[in-house]
Amino acid sequence: MAVAAAVALAACDHTPAAAPSPRATPPPASGAQPATGPITPQQFLQPEDIGSGYRIAAAAGSGDWTVEASASLLHCPAGDGTPEPADKHQRSLVRGSPQAGDSVLQYVARYRPGDAARYLRRLSERIGACRPATGRSISVARHGFAGDQALLVAAYFGGGSAVTHVLVRQGDLVTEFVVKAGRGRSILQRLGRTAAERLCDGGRAC
Template sequence: MPWTDGDWSLDATSTRCRNAAPPLTVRKQAERGAAFRAAPEEAVVERVRRYASEDAKVTMDRARRLVTGCRPHDPEQSLAIVDSGFAGDESLLVAATGDGTPSRWLLVRRGDLVAEVWLKGEDDPAEARRIAQRVAERLCAGTEAC
């Protein structure tokens, strides 16, 4: 998974924060990813992970803490939860600003599955929520939570 590995993830983005955060991933059992690029300034990268027991919920909690606790190195940059609770069992829409290209992350949980989607170049929260709904629908095929 060459494009699904790398520095696009919310975990990797935490390097813009002065304070340390625990890794999001807790005892993953499996993962699968896909990447789509329309232009150098636009990309969609998705990674779906299956977790043991309650670890999918722990991952979502850690994502919330990472974003809300972030104290950026650069005062021109920010990381914020723009919306939550709009898809699946749990969902977050996270926005990063200050590096020139809008970036959004979607985290959607259905049962023991968590999808993390990076939307590089996407600045429309309504479009991000629409994508999250589609992600949640696709996760139903992989879990008994639906």
């Protein structure tokens, strides 16, 4: 009888089992997060940043003025998995006639989280590994002078042809500019710091 009673009590015990804890949804990978915020004209260098007489031109040409173009012309090894920007805009500042060549070419690009820092790091490594032909050269002449990251890249193509590229990062934003009229490196670094401030657009974009 005692055994039967125990069986009966067990059969009547309907205490529900504890419900399994809901599984937390994993956060999306940082690379999947879209870059946000439109690029504005205020995030570019302004005419007064360069000097008197400069004005805004419609565009900055075909893009063959960039450090990527210089590296290709000097036969630097191709970048490995170079991140692509999510958004990119170009413009130029000019003084006098276009034929005078007194201009500033610039782009501003927004990358997905983490990609901007990765791009500049890989670019620096690519340039460091580049071995141009005799009489030509490319190097990172200065770094870390503005924003979160900054590179001043000096390229020499021989025959007196040279160009200096300035690249600055603030967060997920990168800008690159070239000043066609000859400017010393100290002036270019100062413009790099100004460009870093412009990228933040009054603190709204950084």
